Amino acid sequence: MVHFSPKPAASMPVAKSSAKLPYTLFGKTIPRRQAIALISDHGDPAAEIGKEEAGGQNVYVRQVGESLAKLGWQVDMFTRKTRPDDLPIVQHSPYCRTIRLVAGPEHFVPRDELFAYLPEFVAAFQMFQGQTGIHYPLIHTNYWMSAWVGLQLKQHSNIQLVHTYHSLAAVKYQAMQQRPAIANTRLAIERQILEIADCIVATSPQEEETLQTRVSSQGHIEVIPCGTDIENFHAIPRAEARTRLGFGLHEKIVLYVGRFDPRKGIETLVRACAQLRGGTVIRGSGAGNVLLRPLPSNIRLVIVGGSDPDQTDGQERQRIEQIVQNVGLVTQTRFVGQVGHDLLPLYYTAADVCVIPSHYEPFGLVAIEAMACGTPVVASDVGGLKFTVVPEETGLLVPVQNTAAFAEAIDRVLNDEPWAHKLRKQAPIRVQQNFSWSGVAAHLSDLYRRLLAQSISHSKVPFLNQLATPAVYTNPDRLASEKALTKGRSQGSGIKLS
Ligand code: UDP
Numbered sequence: 195m196v197h198f199s200p201k202p203a204a205s206m207p208v209a210k211s212s213a214k215l216p217y218t219l220f221g222k223t224i225p226r227r228q229a230i231a232l233i234s235d236h237g238d239p240a241a242e243i244g245k246e247e248a249g250g251q252n253v254y255v256r257q258v259g260e261s262l263a264k265l266g267w268q269v270d271m272f273t274r275k276t277r278p279d280d281l282p283i284v285q286h287s288p289y290c291r292t293i294r295l296v297a298g299p300e301h302f303v304p305r306d307e308l309f310a311y312l313p314e315f316v317a318a319f320q321m322f323q324g325q326t327g328i329h330y331p332l333i334h335t336n337y338w339m340s341a342w343v344g345l346q347l348k349q350h351s352n353i354q355l356v357h358t359y360h361s362l363a364a365v366k367y368q369a370m371q372q373r374p375a376i377a378n379t380r381l382a383i384e385r386q387i388l389e390i391a392d393c394i395v396a397t398s399p400q401e402e403e404t405l406q407t408r409v410s411s412q413g414h415i416e417v418i419p420c421g422t423d424i425e426n427f428h429a430i431p432r433a434e435a436r437t438r439l440g441f442g443l444h445e446k447i448v449l450y451v452g453r454f455d456p457r458k459g460i461e462t463l464v465r466a467c468a469q470l471r472g473g474t475v476i477r478g479s480g481a482g483n484v485l486l487r488p489l490p491s492n493i494r495l496v497i498v499g500g501s502d503p504d505q506t507d508g509q510e511r512q513r514i515e516q517i518v519q520n521v522g523l524v525t526q527t528r529f530v531g532q533v534g535h536d537l538l539p540l541y542y543t544a545a546d547v548c549v550i551p552s553h554y555e556p557f558g559l560v561a562i563e564a565m566a567c568g569t570p571v572v573a574s575d576v577g578g579l580k581f582t583v584v585p586e587e588t589g590l591l592v593p594v595q596n597t598a599a600f601a602e603a604i605d606r607v608l609n610d611e612p613w614a615h616k617l618r619k620q621a622p623i624r625v626q627q628n629f630s631w632s633g634v635a636a637h638l639s640d641l642y643r644r645l646l647a648q649s650i651s652h653s654k655v656p657f658l659n660q661l662a663t664p665a666v667y668t669n670p671d672r673l674a675s676e677k678a679l680t681k682g683r684s685q686g687s688g689i690k691l692s
Pocket of ligand 1: 498
């Protein structure tokens with residue numbers, strides 16, 4: 195049975211916000227905007243970040259959505275409702291909202307079990323369109339399950355389908371002895387979406403290459419990176435940050451920020467910290483006897499990230515705590531728990547180095563957040579981290595899971611002050627120039643416009659009438675060429691592009 199909880203827009207409860215009504219501003223009626231849908235079936239853009247299953251994807255969808263709304267689109271972000279008391283609609287800003295559809299039970303369901311509920315998600319999405327009269331000519335899906343949703347929708351209507359992977363089965367399952375039951379389905383869908391979508395957004399050139407070599411050589415890919423909010427993530431005086439967080443001014447702070455997941459490699463970081471200069475592990479003569487030389491007393495390992503004892507992230511945290519104890523780092527380590535983006539800049543700024551020891555990372559938002567705050571990054575030499583971190587200029591890249599190499603790299607940042615100072619200066623510049631959300635959204639907006647213009651020129655379908663006065667047509671050159679294109683091919687469609 196298909197459940198559909200959101201009622202027609204007028205009667206739906208909406209989260210309180212300072213947002214103004216969508217189509218009036220200062221008492222004046224403003225032109226209707228082009229509506230687009232971002233679909234993130236399992237990553238709620240309105241969720242708290244930094245806990246089980248809520249990480250980079252949630253941040254990406256929310257930030258992209260809000261930034262696209264600033265560029266003139268009406269952005270509706272669809273996700274699955276996971277709690278009965280969650281509001282069906284959260285209005286983030288006048289033209290950007292999260293819409294929670296009922297598809298399956300209204301409680302947390304692990305990712306690998308969600309596939310069964312996707313047909314309900316598709317039906318709920320279609321019903322929402324029917325009831326509100328909104329048709330989305332462009333849908334941007336996120337993660338493989340939403341890709342399946344997008345593929346179903348594309349079968350039934352003329353939409354432009356854009357997809358961002360966030361994680362790739364071809365990489366994730368590579369090192370796994372036991373694949374989950376859903377593995378083959380996921381691999382097949384990840385291939386299908388690449389071959390069928392109108393455009394795949396790869397977040398790094400490394401991801402693009404992996405897609406082409408390990409998923410399919412067919413398909414249209416554009417590289418548009420992830421971004422960060424450079425107004426929020428920026429350097430603040432270190433002494434101020436440390437005082438506010440209760441850290442000493444002479445401590446050497448090694449920071450981890452992220453979810454508790456074995457793939458994140460926190461174990462490597464903890465073991466590396468135990469080997470920092472002065473803390474070298476010495477094997478005694480007795481079998482299995484390990485002696486630890488004391489670390490310099492001013493080393494602090496700070497681990498930021500939420501967890502729930504009843505979920506898999508809680509189990510991973512327990513495992514990490516055990517390792518911290520085994521290697522003798524209990525007094526030096528602080529488990530901070532989940533921290534919001536409002537306070538995270540303080541942690542990044544307070545730190546001497548931010549370490550990202552992931553086994554694989556399609557992009558890795560934490561790297562650019564840390565760099566934006568002027569913090570050098572030591573990261574695994576994998577995936578998107580190869581793209582964001584420039585060795586010797588904004589940090590160091592280290593062979594994945596190589597404890598000794600991580601220890602050496604962290605030591606170098608902690609002890610070579612003139613060089614670390616140079617990294618701190620260069621890191622924010624790299625982020626400002628390449629990874630601001632506004633820049634990312636401008637690229638995406640340009641891509642959407644091109645795809646919509648293409649679809650206008652290739653189709654006779656009725657949604658053309660809804661493209662009235664899109665506020666996004668702002669580039670005069672593009673506008674002129676799209677006008678010419680549209681005039682020749684879709685006479686009588688009623689489109690106004692000025
Ligand atoms: N994060 C957060 N609070 C925490 C831990 C993490 O806000 O306590 C955020 C972090 O700032 C980043 C995101 O979660 O924006 C993690 O994204 P990343 O791409 O690094 O990793 P993913 O979660 O996608 O594997």
